[in-house]
Amino acid sequence: MTGRWLRDAAGGLPATYWYLWAGLLINRLGAFAVLFLSLYLTEARDASPARAGLVVGMYGVGGVAGTLLGGVLTDRWGRRRTLLAAHAAAAAVLVALAVSTHLGVIAALVALLGLAHSMPGPAFVAAIIDVTPADRRSRAFNLQFWAFNLGMAGASLLAGLLAEQSFLALFLVDAAATALTTAIIAWKVPETRPAHADARAAGSMLTPLRDGVFLVFVLLTFVQALLNMQNSTILPLAMAADGLGASAYGLVVAVTGALIVAGQLFVPRLIDGRDKARVLALSMAVFALGYAALAGADALWAYLLCAVVWTLGAMIAAPPNAEINSELAPALLRGRYQAVFYLVWPAAGFVAPALGGVSLQHLGGAHWLLVGLAGAAAAAGQLWAGPARARRVAATAERTGTMVR
Template identity: 65%
Template structure:
């Protein structure tokens, strides 16, 4: 990675500034400094939501163990939840841009809590399937609104830190959820859904109490998308026909396909090598521990480098990590490969989210987020479908194909970087100045210096 001085949207002086104080204070500032109070309330809501969002992880077990459903029927119901998620992402993006970030977040969480209570009390499999579909919709709706609200309130040169902390909170919450879910499922599946509903209600209450609406009328009417047709109102079609954005979405889809290998195809490869579920659990646990312990150190490593270079390196690390499985045959080798691809995932998270935010016109931020988030359900379908066929047909050479795909994507990031930066600069010139009323709402005026919270 070559050093970038004066990266687009980041004043050079701010790139090199180092706060006074000891190493610990400098690390805290680099990791979490200059972020407004509203971001921290959003961050806390995300953490609470993820830590409590565990009921659907055990949906298939609940259906087969407590409701006497067949494995085939359980698969259909879980599939309905996934289909609802794809629809919910798009619906959440449209509502967050039209209705507002806060309103969308509060409404989605309140409806989800009610649906969880209904799931806990329902016994008819048809009703449960319908509720699972609706939960899929409402579970996915907050994702674009969360990110759009963060972009609204966090200054551009601090967004890398914000997205790094968001990724960390998401993984920490999922780790907590996995532990709590196992304990609750042993005691009562009904309690699993009810505690999930309570955590979702707590998130809704926190957002309703502490998070102001970050989408102002001025922002809604400001700066149409670059290249949008004057005769047609900008909308989802604008994102879908945005060449720079869709190239980036395509590369993110490749990254998602790579990361999905760990949860879909790798367990099959480990079983073929004579390694049981406990070995797979150790590999997954190692990845989670690395992210929880190491993600907070990522900003200092990447802040002064071009985002395209960071993404090129991170995608190459994913390619090397999974490609190494072509010669893996014991647990230590799998653990070593896991370290490589997890570092790649950690490096990719902040610039990936920041570029996604930078490419979105202010009036369409949540819609762009919704299109971006579609890459993950798409990858979760394609990775196991094609990956299983590939592993069966070509064996360990499957991992060499994955490595080649990742290395091609890494090169594409480097090639697309300069054009992408020019597009971001063009969009930024069209953006309005920060609205003083919004700055006051989040407790931070644009003229005030950044402070550590």
């Protein structure tokens, strides 16, 4: 029984995928610095909260540039070289941050760190698509999502322990984990870009922006990202208004992380063989229910229950979201398509708190009904857009001779 479950969850994936997966997990486990960057600035560098916020914001600015640059380099330069350059640069920047004291220098280094941390995203996903058979990609992306969350959960725990001892150690251990990921990629991950690929002849950065089917998918994913960002931006404010402190919010975050770590490996058996548009519509409906229910939440148990509901939606959405993204991207432009897709997260990271704060202030609990309505609209949108995506994928499969589930 256990053996069959393991085969269903993780079987049939090539060795290169597992080295990529291991690098991602190690990198996430060591991703300490960003989590405690604002605390480091205020406690160790005597920055005011306003200046600390400005410096931390530079990470997002660098992240947008890094995502676009990573997409172009992934197609033109190759997956392996992009991954190696980005991780080596991130390790060097982290060491520089550990010894820098001037706030202006730190701000510049934080922007560079955001760039270096965002560059590998398109290359990681493009490499996974390159080496994984189409009928195993759902499992591959499910395991990627699981590793990311497992690593972040471990990083949150380890970072707290390290920060109490030394901020210097925080940066240096992060740099060491990044360097270890670089070594794994250099040792075991070959170049996976299709042979004789000429991405310049296949199109430019504007190509995905002219792809209507892809852009509709990106827009629907942006709505999902807006809902996701409620957790880290608006939820703590709502809980504080109900008299619940930081420890209560920390418990909600811990429960959602534990649920993903414990349950994500069971998701493939639930969704394999099912229409991806319907799975995504279901996930968005579950998202909508979880957030809309917050309109009546005023106690910790209610917040925890709502968190369980919307986390189930996130777990169901992760594999088909990534799989559809991989199916819509032409082989020679996978990096650029991934870059445009990944931009929804920094964009949502700006829009969610900017609009959500105003909405919560003026609407109170009704803000969550509005969020739920957005989720319901996205669920309907997935059902509406699904047939066009399916026709596009089927036509691509027929042209290239590949099999689509």
